[in-house]
Amino acid sequence: MSHDVQEWRQYLCRACGLIYDEEKGDPDSGLAPGTRFEDIPDDWECPLCGVTKTDFELFEKPVVVAVEQTAHFSAEPGIVVVGAGLAGWAAVEAIRQLDQSVPVTLISACSADLYHKPELSVAISRGLDKAALIQETGVDAARRLGVQLMAETFVVGISPSLHQLRTTRGSLTYTKLILAQGAKPALPAQLPPELCWRVNDLACWSGMQQALAKGPQSIAIVGAGMIGCEIAEDLVRAGHRVTLLDRNASPLAGLLPEPASQRLRDSFAALGITYIGNDDITGVTQLDNQQKQIRFGSGNTLEVDQVLAATGLMTDNRLARIAGLDFDRGISVAADTLQTSQADIYALGDCINIEGTACRFIEPIKHQAKAIAHGVLNLEASAYQHSAPVVRLKTRSLPVVMNGLPLAGVDWTLIHEDADELVMEQRFDNQVIAHLKVGASTQTRAA
Amino acid sequence: MNSVAVSSITAPWTDDAKVLADVGLIAREQLAPAAKRIDEGYYPLDIMANLGQAGAYAGHLDQHGCRFGLAISAMSEVSRHCGATGFMTWAHDVCGLYMEQSGNPALLTRLQDHTAGLTFGGTGLSNPMKALTGIEKMALTAKKVPGGYSVSGTLPWVSHIAPGQYCGAIAAVNRDDGSRSHEIMFLLDLDERVPLRACPEFSGMEGTSTWAVPLKDYFVSEDQMIADPARPFIQRIRGAFVLLQVGIAAGVIQGSIDSIREAEPTLGHVNQYLHNRPDELQAEFDELAARAMVLAETPFDGSKDFFLDVLDVRCQGAELSLKASQSALLHQGAKGYLMNSAPQRRIREAHFVAIVTPAIKHLRWEMAKLMREEVPA
Ligand SMILES: Cc1cc2nc3c(=O)[nH]c(=O)nc-3n(C[C@H](O)[C@H](O)[C@H](O)COP(=O)(O)OP(=O)(O)OC[C@H]3O[C@@H](n4cnc5c(N)ncnc54)[C@H](O)[C@@H]3O)c2cc1C
Numbered sequence: 001m002s003h004d005v006q007e008w009r010q011y012l013c014r015a016c017g018l019i020y021d022e023e024k025g026d027p028d029s030g031l032a033p034g035t036r037f038e039d040i041p042d043d044w045e046c047p048l049c050g051v052t053k054t055d056f057e058l059f060e061k062p063v064v065v066a067v068e069q070t071a072h073f074s075a076e077p078g079i080v081v082v083g084a085g086l087a088g089w090a091a092v093e094a095i096r097q098l099d100q101s102v103p104v105t106l107i108s109a110c111s112a113d114l115y116h117k118p119e120l121s122v123a124i125s126r127g128l129d130k131a132a133l134i135q136e137t138g139v140d141a142a143r144r145l146g147v148q149l150m151a152e153t154f155v156v157g158i159s160p161s162l163h164q165l166r167t168t169r170g171s172l173t174y175t176k177l178i179l180a181q182g183a184k185p186a187l188p189a190q191l192p193p194e195l196c197w198r199v200n201d202l203a204c205w206s207g208m209q210q211a212l213a214k215g216p217q218s219i220a221i222v223g224a225g226m227i228g229c230e231i232a233e234d235l236v237r238a239g240h241r242v243t244l245l246d247r248n249a250s251p252l253a254g255l256l257p258e259p260a261s262q263r264l265r266d267s268f269a270a271l272g273i274t275y276i277g278n279d280d281i282t283g284v285t286q287l288d289n290q291q292k293q294i295r296f297g298s299g300n301t302l303e304v305d306q307v308l309a310a311t312g313l314m315t316d317n318r319l320a321r322i323a324g325l326d327f328d329r330g331i332s333v334a335a336d337t338l339q340t341s342q343a344d345i346y347a348l349g350d351c352i353n354i355e356g357t358a359c360r361f362i363e364p365i366k367h368q369a370k371a372i373a374h375g376v377l378n379l380e381a382s383a384y385q386h387s388a389p390v391v392r393l394k395t396r397s398l399p400v401v402m403n404g405l406p407l408a409g410v411d412w413t414l415i416h417e418d419a420d421e422l423v424m425e426q427r428f429d430n431q432v433i434a435h436l437k438v439g440a441s442t443q444t445r446a447a
Numbered sequence: 448m449n450s451v452a453v454s455s456i457t458a459p460w461t462d463d464a465k466v467l468a469d470v471g472l473i474a475r476e477q478l479a480p481a482a483k484r485i486d487e488g489y490y491p492l493d494i495m496a497n498l499g500q501a502g503a504y505a506g507h508l509d510q511h512g513c514r515f516g517l518a519i520s521a522m523s524e525v526s527r528h529c530g531a532t533g534f535m536t537w538a539h540d541v542c543g544l545y546m547e548q549s550g551n552p553a554l555l556t557r558l559q560d561h562t563a564g565l566t567f568g569g570t571g572l573s574n575p576m577k578a579l580t581g582i583e584k585m586a587l588t589a590k591k592v593p594g595g596y597s598v599s600g601t602l603p604w605v606s607h608i609a610p611g612q613y614c615g616a617i618a619a620v621n622r623d624d625g626s627r628s629h630e631i632m633f634l635l636d637l638d639e640r641v642p643l644r645a646c647p648e649f650s651g652m653e654g655t656s657t658w659a660v661p662l663k664d665y666f667v668s669e670d671q672m673i674a675d676p677a678r679p680f681i682q683r684i685r686g687a688f689v690l691l692q693v694g695i696a697a698g699v700i701q702g703s704i705d706s707i708r709e710a711e712p713t714l715g716h717v718n719q720y721l722h723n724r725p726d727e728l729q730a731e732f733d734e735l736a737a738r739a740m741v742l743a744e745t746p747f748d749g750s751k752d753f754f755l756d757v758l759d760v761r762c763q764g765a766e767l768s769l770k771a772s773q774s775a776l777l778h779q780g781a782k783g784y785l786m787n788s789a790p791q792r793r794i795r796e797a798h799f800v801a802i803v804t805p806a807i808k809h810l811r812w813e814m815a816k817l818m819r820e821e822v823p824a
Pocket residue numbers: 015016017049082083084085086087088107108109110112117118119120121153154155156180181182183199200201227348349350351359360361362363392394
C-alpha cells in the first residue's frame with residue numbers, strides 16, 4: 001500500500017535520455033499508468049532506444065522556481081547562452097536551479113523549441129511530425145525559466161576583450177558566455193546541400209518527413225554510421241524503399257568488429273534494406289523527373305526520390321576562430337570545468353572536444369551543464385568527470401549495445417555466440433575497455 | 448588654397464605614413480572648416496582633387512600595392528572631419544576598383560586621372576547590390592545591340608556624380624521571352640545623353656551631389672564595359688566593396704570620440720555619469736579597427752567566412768557610429784546641439800552609415816542568409 005502514498009518517480013534512460021514516468025507508464029509496451037519502476041519486468045525495454053531497466057537511473061526533476069518576467073536592471077550584463085539544443089537548455093536549467101535571478105539570455109539560430117533529438121531517428125515509422133515532437137515551445141520554456149530568448153538569431157562574432165557578442169539582431173555584452181552551438185553535418189563536396197537531406201535538427205528533419213509523407217518513396221541513405229543505420233530501419237518500417245550506402249563493406253564498420261557488423265547487415269537485409277558497400281559516391285544530380293541520380297566510383301548509378309546524407313558531424317569553427325578559442329575539431333575545454341581557453345567562456349554538448357575527442361551523446365550533457373553552472377555563478381566547484389556513455393543503437397530488429405570506448409586496431413575476443421546473440425570484448429592491458437552485445441531484442445522475439 | 452606640399456601626381460604614394468599625414472592635414476585644414484557647407488549642399492570637388500593628389504584614392508588599387516588598410520585609414524581621416532566627403536571618398540575608391548578590376552584597357556587608361564583626383568566618378572550599385580541578393584528588383588535593363596548594349600531604366604540616388612563625370616552601373620540583360628539572361632556591369636558616362644534629375648532634399652550630407660539617373664536607350668560601348676557577365680565580377684569584389692565602407696564609419700566614430708574628449712576638461716565632472724564613455728568607445732573602436740585591418744590584408748578572399756567577417760565589421764561599424772555619435776552629443780550638451788556643431792552633424796552622418804546600402808538591416812539579413820544551412824526545397 002505504500003505505493004499510494006509515495007510520490008510518482010521518474011527514471012532517465014542513460015542511453016538516449018528518455019524519461020519513464022511511473023504515473024504515465026508506457027501503455028504501448030503494456031505498462032499501465034501507475035506502474036512502479038520496480039514492478040517493471042526485467043526484460044522490458046526502453047521504448048525509444050531498447051536498453052533494459054538496468055540502464056535507467058532515478059531522475060530527480062529539478063524544482064525550478066519561475067521568476068517573474070520583469071526586465072532586470074543590472075550593471076552586470078548577465079550570462080549569455082548560445083544554442084538552444086539539449087545542451088543550451090540544460091545549461092539554462094542548471095543555472096536556474098542554483099540562481100533564480102541572475103539575468104540569462106539564450107540566443108539560438110533555431111526556433112529554440114524543446115525536443116528530444118534522439119527521437120528523430122525513430123519518429124517517422126511512429127507517424128510523428130514536428131508538432132508531436134515538440135515538448136515545450138521555446139517561448140514557454142523561456143518564460144518558465146525566466147530567460148530572455150533571442151530565437152532565429154545567429155551569433156556572428158565574439159570579442160572576448162570587450163565581452164561582446166554580435167548577432168543578426170544586434171550586439172550585446174556578457175559577463176559569462178556559454179557556447180552550446182552543437183555540431184553540423186559534415187557534407188562531402190559530392191553531396192550538394194540542396195539535394196541531400198540531413199537529420200541533425202528538427203527543422204531539417206521535418207522537411208524530410210514532409211517530403212516522405214507524400215507516400216512510399218525510394219530513398220538512399222549515404223553513410224552507415226549510427227544515425228544512418230537507425231534511420232534506415234525507421235524508414236523501411238515506415239514503408240519506404242531504403243538503400244543504405246557506405247564505402248565500407250558492411251554497416252558501422254568503424255565501430256563494430258566484423259562479425260557484429262555482418263549480423264547488422266544480415267538483419268537489415270531481412271528487413272528489406274538494400275546495402276551497397278565498397279563504393280564511393282562521385283556525385284549527385286537532379287534529373288528532369290525530379291529524381292536524384294547518384295553516381296559511384298565503380299561507374300554504377302542509382303536513381304532515387306530522396307537522398308539523406310548521414311556522413312558525420314563536425315563543429316563549425318567560426319565562433320571559436322573569431323574569439324581566439326583553442327579548437328581541435330571541436331572547441332577545446334578543460335576536462336573538469338569545461339572552460340575554454342578564454343576567461344569567462346565555457347562550452348558543452350556536441351560542439352566541444354575534451355582531451356582531443358568529441359563525445360556527441362546525451363548522457364554527458366547534464367553533468368557538463370551542472371559543472372558550468374557552478375563555474376559561471378562562481379560557486380564551489382562541481383567538477384565534471386568524463387566517462388564514455390553507454391552506446392545503444394536504436395535498431396529494434398537487432399539491438400547493439402556498446403559499453404566503454406573501443407579502440408581502433410585492438411582485437412576483439414569472442415565471449416559468446418549463438419543464433420540470437422553475439423557478445424564480444426576488447427581488452428587492453430588486461431582490462432576490458434569495451435563490451436559489445438549484439439542480439440535479437442525481446443520485443444522482436446515476442447513479436 | 449592648397450596648403451599642402453603634395454607630391455606630383457605621378458608620385459607612387461609609396462609611403463603610407465606620408466599619405467596619411469598629407470590626407471590628415473587636408474582634412475583638418477580644408478575639410479573641417481567646410482564641413483557644415485558640404486553638409487548643406489556644397490560639392491567639394493576642389494578639396495577632393497587635393498585629396499587625390501595626396502594619394503587618398505590610391506592605396507587599395509593593385510597598381511599601388513593593394514594596400515586596403517591604407518585606403519581605409521585615409522578614408523577614415525577624411526570622414527573624421529566630414530562624413531559626406533568620407534562617403535564620396537568611398538564611392539570614388541570603389542569606382543577606381545571597378546575600373547582596375549575590369550581589366551578593360553580603355554578603362555585602365557582612364558584610371559590614372561581618376562586615382563589622382565583629376566576626374567571623378569561614383570558608384571550606382573546600391574540598387575543592383577540589393578537586387579543581386581534578392582532584396583529588390585533591378586532598375587536598369589539592357590538589350591544586346593551591334594557593338595554593345597542599349598540600356599534603359601532609372602537609377603535612383605547615385606552620389607558623387609555630375610555632368611561630365613561617371614559611375615559604375617549594372618543592368619539586367621533579358622532574353623526575347625523576357626526571362627533574365629545575365630547582367631552586365633559598365634562605366635556609365637554622364638554625357639549629354641543623360642539628364643540628371645534632382646533628388647528630394649535629404650536631412651544632411653547634401654553636398655554629396657546625389658541624383659536620379661534616367662536612361663533611355665543609352666548605348667554602352669565595349670570601351671565602357673566593366674564585366675559581362677557581371678555576377679562573377681561582383682562575387683569577386685563584393686568583400687572589398689563592403690570592407691572599404693568601414694573607413695566611413697571609422698571616421699565618424701573617431702570624430703565623435705574626439706568631440707567627447709574635447710568636452711572632458713570642462714564637463715568631465717558631470718559627464719562621468721553618462722554611459723558610453725570615451726575610453727569604452729575607444730576600446731571597442733580599436734578592437735573593431737584591428738579586425739578590419741586584418742581583413743584588409745586579403746580583400747579578395749572569396750570564402751563565405753571572410754565575407755561574413757566583412758559584413759560583421761561593417762555592421763558593427765554602423766552600430767558603433769550610432770552609439771558614439773549620440774554619446775558625443777550628450778557629452779557636449781547644448782554646445783553639441785548647435786546647428787553648426789560637429790556632434791549634431793555626426794548624428795546625421797552616423798545614421799547615413801547605418802542606412803546606406805548595405806544598411807544594418809541588409810547586413811543582418813545577409814549574414815542570417817549566409818549562416819543558414821542550405822537544405823532541399
Ligand atoms: C538522429 C539522431 C539520433 C541521436 N540519438 C542519440 C541517442 O540515442 N543517444 C544519445 O546519447 N545521443 C543521440 N544523439 C546525439 C544527441 O542528440 C546530441 O548529442 C545532442 O542532442 C546535442 O545537443 P546540443 O545542444 O549540443 O547540439 P544541438 O542540438 O545541435 O544544438 C545546437 C544549437 O545551437 C544553435 N546554433 C548553432 N550555431 C549557432 C550560431 N552561430 N548562433 C546561434 N545559435 C547557433 C542551433 O540552432 C541549436 O539550437 C542523436 C543525434 C541525432 C542527430
